[in-house]
Amino acid sequence: MISNLVKAGLTRRTFLQSSAVTAISAGLPGAAFAADKTIKIGFLAPLTGAVAAWGKPGLDGCQIWAERVNAAGGIKLGDDSYTVELVSYDNEYDPAKARTGATKLIREDGVSFIMMLGGDTWPGVQPVADRTGMLFSTLLPSDLSPDTATLFAPTEVHPIYLVTGVEWLAENRPELKTAVMCAQDDALGLPSVATYLAAFEAAGIEMLDEPLLFDPATTDFAPVVTRLLSKNPDIVCLDTCYSDYVHPIAEQLFQQGFTGQIISATADFYDQMIAKTSKEFMEGFIFQFPDFDDPALNGDNINFEDPNGFYATYNERHPGQWGAVSWEYASIMDLWKAAAEKAGSAAPDAVAAAMKEGGTGNHAFGDAKWWGTELFGIDNALVGDWPVVVIQDGKAVIKGFRSIPDWYDKHGDLLVKHMQAYDQMWDQRS
Amino acid sequence: MPKYIVWMVLLVALLLLPHGLSFSQQEILVFLTINVLVVASYRLLTLTGEWSLGHVVIMGVGAYASALFSKKLGIYVPVTMLLGGITAALVAVILSFPLFRMKGFYFLIGSFAASEIIRLLWKRFRDPFGGAKGIKGIDPMPDFSIGIYDFDFFEPVSYYYFSGFIVAICLWILWRIEKSPVGLTFHAVHWQDKLAEASGVNLRAYRTLAFAIASGFAGIAGALLAHYIGTINPNSFDVEVMVFVLTWAIVGGTATFYGPILGCIVLTVLNEIVLRELGFEQMRPLIYGAVMILSILFLPNGLESLVQKFSQRRADGLAPNKASKGAAE
Numbered sequence: 001m002i003s004n005l006v007k008a009g010l011t012r013r014t015f016l017q018s019s020a021v022t023a024i025s026a027g028l029p030g031a032a033f034a035a036d037k038t039i040k041i042g043f044l045a046p047l048t049g050a051v052a053a054w055g056k057p058g059l060d061g062c063q064i065w066a067e068r069v070n071a072a073g074g075i076k077l078g079d080d081s082y083t084v085e086l087v088s089y090d091n092e093y094d095p096a097k098a099r100t101g102a103t104k105l106i107r108e109d110g111v112s113f114i115m116m117l118g119g120d121t122w123p124g125v126q127p128v129a130d131r132t133g134m135l136f137s138t139l140l141p142s143d144l145s146p147d148t149a150t151l152f153a154p155t156e157v158h159p160i161y162l163v164t165g166v167e168w169l170a171e172n173r174p175e176l177k178t179a180v181m182c183a184q185d186d187a188l189g190l191p192s193v194a195t196y197l198a199a200f201e202a203a204g205i206e207m208l209d210e211p212l213l214f215d216p217a218t219t220d221f222a223p224v225v226t227r228l229l230s231k232n233p234d235i236v237c238l239d240t241c242y243s244d245y246v247h248p249i250a251e252q253l254f255q256q257g258f259t260g261q262i263i264s265a266t267a268d269f270y271d272q273m274i275a276k277t278s279k280e281f282m283e284g285f286i287f288q289f290p291d292f293d294d295p296a297l298n299g300d301n302i303n304f305e306d307p308n309g310f311y312a313t314y315n316e317r318h319p320g321q322w323g324a325v326s327w328e329y330a331s332i333m334d335l336w337k338a339a340a341e342k343a344g345s346a347a348p349d350a351v352a353a354a355m356k357e358g359g360t361g362n363h364a365f366g367d368a369k370w371w372g373t374e375l376f377g378i379d380n381a382l383v384g385d386w387p388v389v390v391i392q393d394g395k396a397v398i399k400g401f402r403s404i405p406d407w408y409d410k411h412g413d414l415l416v417k418h419m420q421a422y423d424q425m426w427d428q429r430s
Numbered sequence: 431m432p433k434y435i436v437w438m439v440l441l442v443a444l445l446l447l448p449h450g451l452s453f454s455q456q457e458i459l460v461f462l463t464i465n466v467l468v469v470a471s472y473r474l475l476t477l478t479g480e481w482s483l484g485h486v487v488i489m490g491v492g493a494y495a496s497a498l499f500s501k502k503l504g505i506y507v508p509v510t511m512l513l514g515g516i517t518a519a520l521v522a523v524i525l526s527f528p529l530f531r532m533k534g535f536y537f538l539i540g541s542f543a544a545s546e547i548i549r550l551l552w553k554r555f556r557d558p559f560g561g562a563k564g565i566k567g568i569d570p571m572p573d574f575s576i577g578i579y580d581f582d583f584f585e586p587v588s589y590y591y592f593s594g595f596i597v598a599i600c601l602w603i604l605w606r607i608e609k610s611p612v613g614l615t616f617h618a619v620h621w622q623d624k625l626a627e628a629s630g631v632n633l634r635a636y637r638t639l640a641f642a643i644a645s646g647f648a649g650i651a652g653a654l655l656a657h658y659i660g661t662i663n664p665n666s667f668d669v670e671v672m673v674f675v676l677t678w679a680i681v682g683g684t685a686t687f688y689g690p691i692l693g694c695i696v697l698t699v700l701n702e703i704v705l706r707e708l709g710f711e712q713m714r715p716l717i718y719g720a721v722m723i724l725s726i727l728f729l730p731n732g733l734e735s736l737v738q739k740f741s742q743r744r745a746d747g748l749a750p751n752k753a754s755k756g757a758a759e
Contacts, residue, residue: 048714126660185561423556429563
């Protein structure tokens with residue numbers, strides 16, 4: 001049949017067979033030259049555009065991680081060591097380009113694992129993942145569903161960790177009783193809104209208004225902030241706004257004279273925010289992503305290797321660019337490396353099995369468990385402790401680590417209630 | 431050389447093209463094929479002198495309609511693609527009532543406002559549009575075999591052949607429309623509107639017709655896209671994407687049928703293949719913008735003017751030969 005000659009189709013079976021052959025042949029002593037002993041890892045995230053702040057710093061962090069691992073002898077699979085090579089593709093946060101990128105990384109570059117930001121881009125990639133069985137990671141567990149068996153959320157359990165910030169706030173500033181919230185109306189903003197609503201309700205903090213959802217194309221935040229402040233709240237919550245929104249909103253809050261509490265998922269490049277407002281204004285700003293020079297990260301509970309050294313190298317190479325994701329993809333690579341070494345193979349199936357073995361894993365902020373059936377329909381999210389970070393005297397400081405599972409055990413019903421109200425449960429997504 | 435030989439060579443080249451490309455380039459080829467229809471349909475609208483900022487959203491109307499017809503009503507996918515185009519054309523007719531009370535710059539802004547309303551409706555009504563996350567798990571085009579070739583529509587080559595066939599038919603129809611009396615009237619509406627009106631041409635009706643036809647074909651392009659990537663969301667059809675369509679049209683030129691198509695092909699290859707391969711992945715927006723500015727400065731009539739210059743020179747070169755041949759005879 002001509003069709004058989006012409007068509008060189010890809011199935012999960014043929015892909016996994018070729019992966020297994022590659023992995024086995026790579027593992028045979030003396031079968032490969034040292035120069036051939038390379039494992040390629042794919043990085044498929046936005047490197048340009050509005051969401052680049054959650055892709056590019058992560059790639060920079062991964063480069064540092066790869067250099068450190070390679071300098072320490074690489075990844076050991078069986079008796080052999082392999083150097084790590086990162087291959088990136090800018091998906092511009094577009095599902096069609098993400099599909100193209102996934103195809104390139106898998107079928108042309110021969111990567112063993114692909115890291116993604118997720119969100120809008122994952123549905124474009126999912127058919128490729130289904131067909132190839134490739135192992136993917138996402139920073140957004142809201143991508144998870146029972147249909148995404150090869151997708152893992154091993155670092156950031158966005159947005160569930162947000163409850164820890166609100167819990168800490170309620171305990172340490174009990175006089176603050178009212179809040180308002182704004183968020184961009186997209187796949188990232190809505191599950192965060194539901195989570196913050198649950199956290200505020202659990203903490204006994206009253207929402208003065210419905211969350212204000214603005215269009216992601218918004219550039220003028222003066223009306224948004226004016227409406228938020230018209231309710232005279234104690235707390236303004238910035239949800240999981242992109243840094244392109246957090247900065248102008250903070251500026252507007254400053255210009256319109258707000259002196260209350262601000263809480264946000266991120267405060268990327270907060271030094272620039274301080275420069276645009278004032279140190280006094282930013283004092284007490286709560287968010288969830290620490291600088292890795294924080295002494296609290298030197299504790300025995302931390303699984304990220306040499307966080308202070310990593311932060312120093314990062315800042316040396318990319319001054320002023322440290323952000324929420326700078327360490328996250330590197331942390332995913334830590335988990336992947338440990339699992340691959342345990343499995344003795346880089347084959348996606350073997351690494352996935354090793355990663356979930358025993359139901360627990362070494363999360364950057366401590367030992368954690370694979371979790372998520374109730375919220376995501378699958379236990380592919382690694383959940384444990386998460387830090388609460390506060391800006392003090394112009395510097396981000398970890399105020400403590402809080403357990404996400406402990407909060408969920410007490411208030412999980414509230415989270416499910418609000419997630420359902422925003423159609424964010426896995427079985428509600430269209 | 432006889433024209434049909436040129437077309438045959440082109441057809442064979444297009445059939446062989448994906449087999450000379452890498453997998454990711456095959457993927458880009460699929461999106462390029464779909465975008466060719468978007469930009470060619472956009473040109474039909476510009477024939478009447480109106481430039482819209484809502485064409486991509488109208489494309490999205492076709493994508494959403496086709497996705498919903500297949501997902502919610504279980505209609506066979508190729509039929510839903512056609513229905514997507516029809517829905518987009520109908521939406522355009524409805525929009526034409528307020529929009530064609532305006533002209534020129536006001537129409538441009540009005541079309542942007544109307545398209546934003548449509549995008550906000552997609553976001554606001556999670557049922558059936560899926561809200562900000564959009565619709566995912568859209569039924570793919572069902573695989574089939576024609577004996578000598580098995581179409582597996584996960585594979586970009588199969589989808590390229592399928593979408594290429596659809597786009598070729600659409601381009602032929604667009605071409606025939608432009609060359610028909612209706613198409614000539616579109617030109618008259620643009621360049622001689624007072625004269626046309628005095629001759630009994632209903633300007634508004636022809637503008638509406640051009641808008642509806644262009645939207646119908648954009649809707650088919652949207653449907654082709656939706657059933658390939660399996661997911662759509664309001665951001666897939668935002669003004670940023672519209673800027674790309676405008677750029678293709680401006681850089682390519684809109685005086686000829688092939689101008690915008692040329693712009694689309696050259697800029698897509700530059701942006702998605704050349705700059706990525708050269709390692710300028712993160713500098714692409716900067717370089718792309720520079721190309722746009724330079725082309726406006728040095729090629730104000732678009733890339734099509736280069737083709738016209740080349741063919742004019744060729745014709746001039748052939749003319750003396752012909753003349754001398756004639757003299758000898």
